[in-house]
Amino acid sequence: MAQNFALKEIKPNIGKGRVTGTGPDRLTSSRDLVEETYYLFVRVVKVKELPWNAALGICDPFVEIKVGNYKGRTSFLENKPDWNEVFAFRKERIQTSTMDIVVRERALPNDEIIGKICFNMSDIPTRVPPDSPLAPQWYKLDDKNGIYLGMGELMLAIWFGTQADEVFPNAWNSDLTLVNGDSIVNTRSKVYIQPKLWYLRVSIVEGQDLVSKSKTPEVYVKANLGFVSLKTRVSSNKSLNPKWGEDLMFVAAEPFDESLILTVVEKLEDKTEVNLGKCEIPVSKVSKRNLPEAVGAKWYDLKQVVTEESSGQAKDAKFATKLSMKVSLDGGYHVFDEPVHVSSDFRPSYKVLWPGTIGLLELGILGATGLIPMKSRNGRETTDAYCVAKYGPKWIRTRTAVDTFAPKWNEQYVWDIYEPYSVLTIGIFDNCHLHGEGMLVGPKDPKIGKLRIRLSTLRINKVYTYSYPIIAMQPTGIKKMGELQLSIRFTCPSYQALCKSYFRPLIPKMHIIFPLSVYQLDSLRQQTVEILSMRLTRTEPPLRKEVVECMLDADAQMWSMRRAKANFERLKAVFGVFVNAWKVFNDLRKWRNWILSLSVLVAGVIVVFCPTEILLYGLPFLPLSCAFVLFGRFRKLPKDPPFMNVKLSLAESVNADDLDEEFDSFPSSKQGDVLRMRYDRLRSFAAKIMHMIGDLACHGERINSLWSGEDPRAPKIFLFACLVAALCLHWISYFNHPWNWKIIAACVWLYVMRCDWMWRKDVPSVPSIFFRKLPTKVDRLL
Template sequence: MAQNQRPNQKPNPPEDFSLKETSPHLGGGRVSGGNRLTTTYDLVEQMHYLYVRVVKGKDLQGKDVTGSCDPFVEVKLGNYKGTTRYFEKNLNPEWNQVFAFSKDRIQASVVEVVVKDKNIMIDDIMGRVLFDVNEVPKRVPPDSPLAPQWYRLDDRKGEKVRGELMLAVWMGTQADEVFPDAWHSDAAAVSGEGLVNIRSKVYLSPKLWYLRVNVIEAQDLVTSDKNRNPEVYVKAVLGHLVLRTKVSQNKTINPMWNEDLMFVAAEPFEEYLVLSVEDKVGPNKDDVLGKCMVSLQNVERRLDYKPVGSRWCNLEKHVVAEGEKRKDVKFASRLHVRICLDGGYHVLDESTHYSSDLKPTAKQLWKPSIGVLELGILNAHGLFPMKTKDGRGTTDAYCIAKFGQKWVRTRTIIDSFAPKWNEQYTWEVFDPCTVITIGVFDNCHLQGGDKAAGAKDSRIGKVRIRLSTLETDRVYTHSYPLLVLHSSGLKKMGEIQLAVRFTCSSLLNMLHVYSHPLLPKMHYVHPLSVYQLDSLRHQATQIVSMRLSRAEPPLRKEAVEYMLDVGSHMWSMRRSKANFSRIVAVLSGLSAAARWFGQICSWKNPLTTILIHILFLILVLHPELILPTSFFYYFLIGIWNYRQRPRHPTHMDAQLSHADTVNANEMDEEFDTFPTSRQADMVKMRYDRVRSIAGRIQTVVGDLAAQGERVQSLLSWRDPRATALFVIFCLIASIVLYVTPFRVVAVLSGFYVLRHPRFRYNLPSVPLNFFRRLPARTDSML
């Protein structure tokens, strides 16, 4: 017993990191697993709001000595009060603003709409309009919006005064089209620029292209020193990224390289590609021999693997003379390059294990969509206080969901540890073997302006769901744990409740997708190296982060990088242990088979051993039965495992990730900066080297584990469509192999394996494509 624990004191219960199935009231009614509702917003719980739309005023009463006024409108309902912007010296203002009051928090029976005149000391009341809450009409989309009407203003005594106000008041739900841009009573404490940062919005990540710059040669370069052999290289600059070729081995004024430089470019193309030829004249000293600028608008866009024509670019050189800069054009100096925008690739802006989009960049190469993904972000509960306000802990939570190019952001729920969003979003699905990511964050930018300039939104946790593990047309309602790793260890930050449905438009088309290559053709015809992919993935992440941070309201850099799993390839002792355990779990099946065979040999179960002897004799006497018997056995195992198929989506598994048992020393290493911030230069150099090597080993080990897990998923019904295809294949194969002589099968198989290269293709085979699409436990890694 620990010394600091009392004799009768019970130990703290372990954290519950499990996935829980829930039964919320969706679309106004309870939803079971297979039901399909047709109600608007049928994957979320209905939330009722009282909407007040203030359109404009007419012929208002002048309060100033000039006979004019500075009008604004104040909408009050109980303790909640919202105000419009005010106009200077305007008797006929137009506001066109909407106010939404949550029905659950309504504690008054009258809505008061007051028109006031803005003054320095006390605002003057110009008139008001009252509405009885019980008499407010209800509106349910897709009904047309309620038409606003003119209302005469009354004073406090109920007598008519000069002026009219155009209003519309109705009771609706979050499905109302004005809901995203309305002022909410839940955010009454937020004003000014902070209001922009709490609205729900939909974002589209920029369209990314691979820019391939093939530097071939240069001609007639003019060097500053004619008596030395130039060491020339080409520097390419796109935005903030700089890439360099190697120094040409041909040390003359006509150097050659024939080297590829790869960039990621985003539409619209805002930067120029700058190519400069430089001479390495000394240590840390380079002489620019000439430059040229290429507009990406004029670069050829390649959709397939056909060769691209080259071009000669004239080099220009800037010379400073007499304190002024003038440009000397060197028409004799030229650079021979081949530049193209490759649209046949899928630009990886996230880890390939968690990819949510596998389409090529060029829209002309897209296949038809196979279905629709619907996500209902219901609520969260048990959230931790993420910051301190007025001496108490508080959390202002919002969610981000990413799938393909479409990002969505829910509204921010102010000061709540159990926020209710109830927002529903839809995505087109082109490949079922993709992952949707949902992250929860604490909004630290409610003040706006300079007060929030240095603040960063804190991560509360995220969830990943692979679509291929979902049954078609079934509504999944679960509560997912929000887990975050800190330097002190794993911490559960709360739970989020989601409703997910994957609807297939054509089952045949979706099953056909399993035979296609996972990535577009260009990845196999002209494959990129591992180093190129790492560099391009980093470039794509930075571009997406920068573009989304410039939206309104912005998706902050820290949130985008967390959603894209930036840093997941860095070395981690915890991840290495987890991947090793995954390999051990995969290989445990072989050891279990060996133990079973040992029991057979030792006659632990005489009846089973006798049956194995009989089966062995049959197969020896009739070897043509080996293959059909094996496939039929797999068919029976697959059918048997159908009853035990997984019923829940994948989620973050703390035990699988070894996050619940990691020690402080390992966490200190995982959260250490790269390069390391620890003492001793020699240790730092060695430590960084080991981390770099071990990070690659860790990735390879994880990939090996994923291959074995894909083999296990063939018959586990983790992906119900893939297992169904494999089980049907096993049945057909067992029948075909039964009626076909074994010698014929063996000869045809041998000739097929040893076929001439002329009959081979660069694209992966159908079985390999099918295998690569099988789910692994990578989605459950933390």
């Protein structure tokens, strides 16, 4: 059965929230893009005056909340002053009119009851933010028969609320009954702010007074920052005062608690290496460069590593060797953590250089439908899904919907927007850390799917409610993993500021004045992904490395035959517009449609012989006519936002060999004939790209040959043709008749649009023949 990858518009029951703030500075809304879900909240604070167990000599109580078939339990008190834990039970699933709260003793047999409290659901109040939180109250404990014995009180707060309640993200949820108690932290929704990143530039200029046994040493400088190690080339002058003049780039994250370690290394003749000295520079003491201004070089003293023969330990010893360097934190750059074309942020590191906000992006993650099973639990297939969204430095993670193929999240988030040409990335993953696995170890959370939404394609103040297909490429081919239901709104208080942003440079000024090479950007992005993976993994709940790498497209640079073919088809489609336009005009010239060709011919003659005054009078109306044409085209544009295009990605037509290569590891795990076949196929595809680039180069070289003189006759012929044309035009202008130029233009138009029986030949025109015979450099290639 064919899979349906279409975008579907949905009509969720949203818009019941209250607007909490309006104005040009800040527009916020409270849960008006998601469906309200009501919960019964129970906050257990503390207990007092419990009966003392003299036989055991201990008192270790816990509280159990029973609501119908649902049961929640606090942790053991264990000499703590209070619990202060919150429990949430979804109201629509409560099938009882009463709720029992029981205090039990851990040390007694079968956790015997100390006391209990019974509540009627009709007596519980409702609280909706921004109302203040309910104050907890003391409730007296009855025995199991409902009789108060005068001992024990429990402090509680009970109310009905929605997912907008501030205690909801950290509350125990009734949907998490299958989750191990210690793993509940892995199910909570959180907002993460990634650390501010800077580019650390280290310019190695020269060294002085190296201590080496050789008078012509081959030395280089090795720089280490955290887990990254870079090194320069061997010095250009082999002397005790070497020179390099080379830049090394690192990514540094705030707070700057690391040190930059530089080591001068000498390469000996036996291919061994000796450390001639090192210096350590704390990144926190490095000066920040916010504008494209020069940084002065400084001399840094090196320390020589000396090993004590008695202890075998290395110690530092100062000596006269120095190293001249320019070290700076370049805050004028933007540290790219995503691919440039799908980036969500382009602001520089230095906050003073940030542009003003142009609006807000509000995202409501409603739920998902039709998710496929991702794992098996107790012999039954299941999925524990959660969503991660990333825009700029702000990441969000929804709570985990346990054991369901149609999860409901109904969580709303907001981001400040600085640039409309930016992309929101949303991924959905399966949580594999719900049953006692380690926080940082254990199985990985597999990706279910991912989608992107470009903000410039959204209309202002319109709420988009769509069900997006979750599409994933797998080793077996393309597969629909389900549908993700979202509500999106792009709010802009100033349309003028939004229009101005279209004329503002996309990247900071430093990227333009001091551009980084492609290799530098690739290396720096790898460092950035690794830094963010380590930092976000140390949060609670951790945003795991595989999730961060997936959201940041860490494998975007990996080779894929499918992507290469898709980009090649995109390139052909771009040039295809001009090719199609030429084909249409060529059909008119060859009179394939007599009526249309005759109409174009007559229209051209009328325009040529039209009085000049009328043409000049109608010239100002030409832009207005184009505007009306564009407006008519604009009305026919699709109203739905763009999404992942299966046809554009060539996902349905990809073959098994291409898929096997795309999901192969790097370095490849294949051997023998498979690698040979892939290499030959890559050479065949690359040959097409090579010939296309060669044809474009040939056309450019033919134009350059007109004045380069490589062909001694072609420039003379071209100059002679130009001279004849100039003389003819001068002779025509000599008579100074108003109809001269119009007659010439009409003759040229009639010649271009001539019929087959009017001097039409099946050979190219004389100028095209002459252009094709101009020399190129293709014959000089080896």
